[in-house]
Amino acid sequence: MTATTANSERSTFNPGKGAGQPVGIAILGHGTVGSEVLRLMGEHSEAFAHRIGGPLELKGVAVSDLSKPREGVDPELITDDAMSLIERDDVDIVVEVIGGIEYPRKLVLAALNAGKSVVTANKALVAAHADELADAADAANVDLYFEAAVAAAIPVVGMLRRSLAGDNIQRISGIVNGTTNFILDAMDSTGANYDDALAEATALGYAEADPTADVEGHDAASKAAILASLGFHTRVKFDDVHCEGITGVTAADIEAAREAGYTIKLLAICERVTDNEGREAVSARVHPTLVRREHPLAAVNESYNAIFVEAEAAGSLMFYGNGAGGAPTASAVLGDVVGAARNKVHGGRAPGENTYANLPIADFGVVPTRYHIDMEVVDRVGVLSEVAAKFSARGVSLKTVRQEESGENARLIVVTHTATEADLSATVEELSAMPDVKAINSVIRLGA
Amino acid sequence: MTATTANSERSTFNPGKGAGQPVGIAILGHGTVGSEVLRLMGEHSEAFAHRIGGPLELKGVAVSDLSKPREGVDPELITDDAMSLIERDDVDIVVEVIGGIEYPRKLVLAALNAGKSVVTANKALVAAHADELADAADAANVDLYFEAAVAAAIPVVGMLRRSLAGDNIQRISGIVNGTTNFILDAMDSTGANYDDALAEATALGYAEADPTADVEGHDAASKAAILASLGFHTRVKFDDVHCEGITGVTAADIEAAREAGYTIKLLAICERVTDNEGREAVSARVHPTLVRREHPLAAVNESYNAIFVEAEAAGSLMFYGNGAGGAPTASAVLGDVVGAARNKVHGGRAPGENTYANLPIADFGVVPTRYHIDMEVVDRVGVLSEVAAKFSARGVSLKTVRQEESGENARLIVVTHTATEADLSATVEELSAMPDVKAINSVIRLGA
Numbered sequence: 001m002t003a004t005t006a007n008s009e010r011s012t013f014n015p016g017k018g019a020g021q022p023v024g025i026a027i028l029g030h031g032t033v034g035s036e037v038l039r040l041m042g043e044h045s046e047a048f049a050h051r052i053g054g055p056l057e058l059k060g061v062a063v064s065d066l067s068k069p070r071e072g073v074d075p076e077l078i079t080d081d082a083m084s085l086i087e088r089d090d091v092d093i094v095v096e097v098i099g100g101i102e103y104p105r106k107l108v109l110a111a112l113n114a115g116k117s118v119v120t121a122n123k124a125l126v127a128a129h130a131d132e133l134a135d136a137a138d139a140a141n142v143d144l145y146f147e148a149a150v151a152a153a154i155p156v157v158g159m160l161r162r163s164l165a166g167d168n169i170q171r172i173s174g175i176v177n178g179t180t181n182f183i184l185d186a187m188d189s190t191g192a193n194y195d196d197a198l199a200e201a202t203a204l205g206y207a208e209a210d211p212t213a214d215v216e217g218h219d220a221a222s223k224a225a226i227l228a229s230l231g232f233h234t235r236v237k238f239d240d241v242h243c244e245g246i247t248g249v250t251a252a253d254i255e256a257a258r259e260a261g262y263t264i265k266l267l268a269i270c271e272r273v274t275d276n277e278g279r280e281a282v283s284a285r286v287h288p289t290l291v292r293r294e295h296p297l298a299a300v301n302e303s304y305n306a307i308f309v310e311a312e313a314a315g316s317l318m319f320y321g322n323g324a325g326g327a328p329t330a331s332a333v334l335g336d337v338v339g340a341a342r343n344k345v346h347g348g349r350a351p352g353e354n355t356y357a358n359l360p361i362a363d364f365g366v367v368p369t370r371y372h373i374d375m376e377v378v379d380r381v382g383v384l385s386e387v388a389a390k391f392s393a394r395g396v397s398l399k400t401v402r403q404e405e406s407g408e409n410a411r412l413i414v415v416t417h418t419a420t421e422a423d424l425s426a427t428v429e430e431l432s433a434m435p436d437v438k439a440i441n442s443v444i445r446l447g448a
Numbered sequence: 449m450t451a452t453t454a455n456s457e458r459s460t461f462n463p464g465k466g467a468g469q470p471v472g473i474a475i476l477g478h479g480t481v482g483s484e485v486l487r488l489m490g491e492h493s494e495a496f497a498h499r500i501g502g503p504l505e506l507k508g509v510a511v512s513d514l515s516k517p518r519e520g521v522d523p524e525l526i527t528d529d530a531m532s533l534i535e536r537d538d539v540d541i542v543v544e545v546i547g548g549i550e551y552p553r554k555l556v557l558a559a560l561n562a563g564k565s566v567v568t569a570n571k572a573l574v575a576a577h578a579d580e581l582a583d584a585a586d587a588a589n590v591d592l593y594f595e596a597a598v599a600a601a602i603p604v605v606g607m608l609r610r611s612l613a614g615d616n617i618q619r620i621s622g623i624v625n626g627t628t629n630f631i632l633d634a635m636d637s638t639g640a641n642y643d644d645a646l647a648e649a650t651a652l653g654y655a656e657a658d659p660t661a662d663v664e665g666h667d668a669a670s671k672a673a674i675l676a677s678l679g680f681h682t683r684v685k686f687d688d689v690h691c692e693g694i695t696g697v698t699a700a701d702i703e704a705a706r707e708a709g710y711t712i713k714l715l716a717i718c719e720r721v722t723d724n725e726g727r728e729a730v731s732a733r734v735h736p737t738l739v740r741r742e743h744p745l746a747a748v749n750e751s752y753n754a755i756f757v758e759a760e761a762a763g764s765l766m767f768y769g770n771g772a773g774g775a776p777t778a779s780a781v782l783g784d785v786v787g788a789a790r791n792k793v794h795g796g797r798a799p800g801e802n803t804y805a806n807l808p809i810a811d812f813g814v815v816p817t818r819y820h821i822d823m824e825v826v827d828r829v830g831v832l833s834e835v836a837a838k839f840s841a842r843g844v845s846l847k848t849v850r851q852e853e854s855g856e857n858a859r860l861i862v863v864t865h866t867a868t869e870a871d872l873s874a875t876v877e878e879l880s881a882m883p884d885v886k887a888i889n890s891v892i893r894l895g896a
Contacts, residue, residue, distance in 0.1 A: 040761055044616055050681070050804035051613050147611065153762035155603075155611030162610070163595065163603030165499050166782020168492055233498070296768065299747060313488055313779035314601035314769065320744065321765035331761035334614020348796010356498035 021054035023341040024090040026116075028062045028082050028107055029098035030070060033121055033148075036330035037095065038073060041337075048334075052341040060085040086111045092344045093337060096120040097329075105129055112136035112144065117340040121148035121329055127222035127238040130229060134353030143343055143350045145336035150223045151176055151305040153328035154321040155335070159309075160230040161351045168312040169231040171271040173289075173448050176223040178303030178324045179214035180246050180266040182206040184254075184288075185301045188263050193251040206303050216245035217266060217286040224268035227307070228284035231270055233357035242285040242364040249288050253442045256374050256413065260400075262290040263298045267447050273362045281362035289447030290372055297448050308448065365422030370399075370446040372415050373428065376438040379410040383436045387412065390430050394423040409438055415446070469502035471789040472538040474564075476510045476530050476555055477546035478518060481569055481596075484778035485543065486521060489785075496782075500789040508533040534559045540792045541785060544568040545777075553577055560584035560592065565788040569596035569777050575670035575686040578677060582801030591791055591798045593784035598671045599624050599753040601776035602769040603783070607757075608678040609799045616760040617679040619719040621737075621896050624671040626751030626772045627662035628694050628714040630654040632702075632736075633749045636711050641699045654751050664693035665714060665734040672716035675755070676732035679718055681805035684732050690812040692735040701736075701890045704822050704861060708848075710738040711746045715895050721810045729810035737895030738820055745896050756896065813870030818847070818894040820863050821876065824886040827858040831884045835860065838878050842871040857886055863894070 025041070027034055041048070041056060049055040061073055062082035070078055079085055086094055086107060094111035098104045101124050108125065111118050113136055120126065126133070126146050137144040147157040151174070160169070175181050179201060186197040198215070201207035213219045221241040228236040246266050257264050267289040275281040291298045296318050300306040305323025310316050322328040343349055377383050384403065391398055396419040404411050416424060432440050473489070475482055489496070489504060497503040509521055510530035518526055527533055534542055534555060542559035546552045549572050556573065559566050561584055568574065574581070574597050585592040595605045599622070608617070623629050627649060634645040646663070649655035661667045669689040676684035694714050705712050715737040723729040739746045744766050748754040753771025758764050770776040791797055825831050832851065839846055844867040852859050864872065880888050 036761070040614065044614075047616070047681070047805070048614070051799070051802060153615075153759075154765060155607050158606065158611045159603050162787060163606045163783045164779070165786040166488070166492075166496070166784070167601075167779040168495070233495070296747070299744070311601075311779060313484070313775040313782075315773075315776055317602060317767070317769035319765070319767055322763045325763075327761040328763055331612070331615040331759060334761075335611045336614070338613040339610055342799065343796060346797060348791060349794060351499070351790065354499060357495070 022057040023344050024057050024059045024092045026060050026085045026091040027095045030063045032326035033097040033329045036326040037333050051338050053345040059091050093117045093340050101125050115140045117143035119145045119336040123149035123222040127225040143340045147336050148329045148332035150226050151323040153331040154319045156307045167314050171310040172227050172231050173267050173269045174307040175300050176268045177220040179207045182303040187254045217243045220268045220286040224284045228270035232282045233354045234282050234359040235355050236284050240361045244287040264288050265291045275362045275366050281360045283362040283367045291448045295448045367421045368418050370416050370418050371424045372444045374413050374441040376409045377412050378436040394427045470505040471792050472505050472507045472540045474508050474533045474539045475543045478511045480774035481545040481777045484774040485781050499786050501793040507539050541565045541788050549573050560588050563588050565591035567593045567784040571597040571670040575673040591788045595784050596777045596780035598674050599771040601779040602767045604755045615762050619758040620675050620679050621715050621717045622755035623748050624716045625668040627655045630751040635702045665691045668716045668734040672732045676718035680730045681802045682730050682807040683803050688809045690733040697736050712736050713739045723810045723814050729808045731810040731815045739896045743896045815869045816866050818864050818866050819872045820892045822861050822889040824857045825860050826884040842875045
């Protein structure tokens with residue numbers, strides 16, 4: 001290909017040229033994010049027009065409840081007929097900020113099929129149906145953007161899709177749920193137990209009335225699926241992610257972690273592993289994880305999010321910021337709108353789904369990890385040796401063992417070296433069956 | 449504009465289509481970065497072809513010394529005629545990793561004028577000649593990428609150009625020079641003086657034999673110019689940046705900072721300010737800065753870099769990683785190569801220079817800042833009141849004053865509230881002229 005050919009194959013772009021060409025926007029949803037998107041679009045319209053090469057024109061806002069007052073929005077733009085709005089000829093980009101899965105899925109597919117680019121903030125939708133949405137975007141040759149679906153304004157999607165496109169990603173570990181980070185940070189800094197920390201998070205608006213999706217790790221699992229898909233060029237869906245929440249984390253666990261030099265974080269971990277057949281595979285998982293106090297992720301407090309990426313050439317990178325909230329989410333949505341609008345005006349298309357690596361998804365059992373096990377054992381000669389024998393029978397070696405008095409029993413805290421999840425969990429099962437092991441107080445994996 | 453029009457104006461892209469279309473690459477320079485770029489291009493060629501939609505084909509590597517052995521490179525690809533290589537018809541993208549300014553400037557301009565997209569890691573070139581290079585890229589309708597020019601693999605250029613394109617940036621403060629951060633961190637953690645810390649940095653390879661560009665802040669000033677240009681859509685050049693290095697920072701300064709709860713970092717600070725005529729203006733500056741120990745930038749140790757961005761909607765974001773070195777720089781270069789190559793194959797163009805805001809550059813004097821002043825005064829009744837009067841005469845109010853014995857004199861440590869640089873520096877000049885002020889030990893600005 002010569003340079004001349006390359007140029008003539010591209011639509012011609014000229015800095016001043018697109019200056020008058022408007023780009024029509026439809027917004028589906030007018031909640032916290034949607035209203036903030038509208039506010040910023042109005043406030044910075046001139047700047048956006050310069051960045052795009054033409055003005056954004058709001059064509060309509062679809063809502064479910066027409067009777068609700070919509071401050072600052074021209075009433076003529078409000079509609080409850082999302083589908084008709086999407087299908088209008090003068091709508092180029094559809095912004096989906098509704099939430100849920102089935103209804104937005106129908107709308108987003110309709111928009112893509114009608115040749116509109118789509119910007120969505122919907123992690124559950126993307127994690128469940130990325131394949132179908134990507135196929136529709138490819139078929140229609142339009143863009144599907146979802147920066148806001150992971151960690152709001154922290155531009156991790158763009159970073160994985162574009163900035164690290166020349167590198168080889170090894171591992172992504174992230175604090176991607178603000179509610180659980182707030183709760184764990186409160187437990188760590190005040191010694192509170194889980195219920196009290198959750199109550200505080202709810203009172204301060206960091207946790208929803210029904211916190212299940214956050215505290216059980218489902219929200220983080222959606223984000224893990226998206227991060228793993230982008231990082232490893234493989235389709236990883238919500239159901240492929242091993243997920244454990246934080247409801248079982250106790251004040252005693254946090255205290256034991258602190259004594260050993262760790263803090264407990266709910267991490268989404270995506271990494272390359274070797275499966276049982278010796279193939280390279282992808283593991284994506286969410287679980288409470290011991291993080292060394294010196295690790296950058298340990299310093300991520302309150303409801304902040306952070307993504308730690310290890311890549312072959314770049315080394316370690318960390319991205320830190322607000323992972324939720326109307327304004328940070330709107331920032332990410334509008335960054336995507338500007339990108340999609342530039343492509344409408346100047347041609348070109350953002351990097352789409354790329355699944356060429358097509359790695360198998362690893363069974364959770366093959367994942368290499370380390371356990372921190374806190375147990376009560378009968379305080380008599382020979383018990384330690386019997387416990388140690390259970391580990392060595394499974395090929396698990398121990399890094400540290402601490403024994404201390406605990407009433408009439410002994411408390412034994414064991415930190416293993418790396419072994420597979422299957423060997424470690426089987427060992428714990430065998431330990432708990434030993435008559436001299438009175439209780440397994442907690443098992444927490446080491447992570448970062 | 450209807451969606452149909454939009455689509456027909458774009459070059460047609462189809463996921464499978466470009467699979468065979470090769471993109472020709474010329475690499476100018478075969479030093480630390482160039483050789484790492486070549487290694488990674490070879491190692492991950494298949495992945496890159498998938499991400500681009502066609503294979504990268506290396507057409508030549510231009511070097512200055514033909515006699516030097518070039519391990520792993522086909523000797524037929526080596527040339528010392530960079531200009532002829534650039535002009536070859538089968539070269540689509542030129543990668544400049546030579547360094548210096550005048551010679552690479554000539555080559556990069558020739559490449560852009562010949563319709564080749566350019567990827568450069570050269571911060572000095574971009575900070576000095578961004579306008580000329582951007583004009584040439586616009587005239588030829590090609591891409592000019594320079595992610596590696598600021599903080600290597602930390603994708604701050606892409607973040608400012610794309611991810612935050614829907615937001616309004618208020619302030620960027622960054623640790624963008626690893627050498628000086630290593631020296632300041634060593635002084636802070638060991639109590640070493642500047643000369644010893646510099647010697648250690650040199651011995652470990654963190655400082656060059658002639659460390660001037662780093663320790664005098666010139667390297668950071670180039671990066672500040674680039675960050676300010678991108679963040680505020682205004683042409684800010686190296687000469688517009690107020691620049692002070694770290695050679696005057698003493699062990700006593702570091703100790704005084706620690707006592708007050710700060711660490712000293714060399715920050716590149718870019719922000720919106722109000723100039724003397726009440727207009728919004730841009731300030732870009734580099735100087736040693738007191739950073740609160742709790743601020744995320746305070747925890748950036750050794751030679752790591754970090755960029756802290758404050759934006760209207762996104763809030764505070766931080767990006768952290770390796771800011772130098774062959775592999776991290778090559779990661780950034782190759783991310784840009786993949787982007788430029790995608791555009792060659794599929795059409796479209798990356799966001800280029802955008803200077804629509806065209807803000808004036810603020811005089812350093814109007815910049816609002818705060819001073820930490822450490823001085824020796826005669827120990828007699830009334831001196832403190834006379835010193836305080838100098839501040840109030842300039843309208844500068846004091847946040848904290850600490851007086852302690854110092855031999856026969858008194859040591860006075862004053863931290864001001866915010867005032868303009870002009871008022872603060874004039875006050876210090878007046879203080880130093882007072883007979884009762886024996887010495888101004890140090891003046892350091894507060895930053896983050």
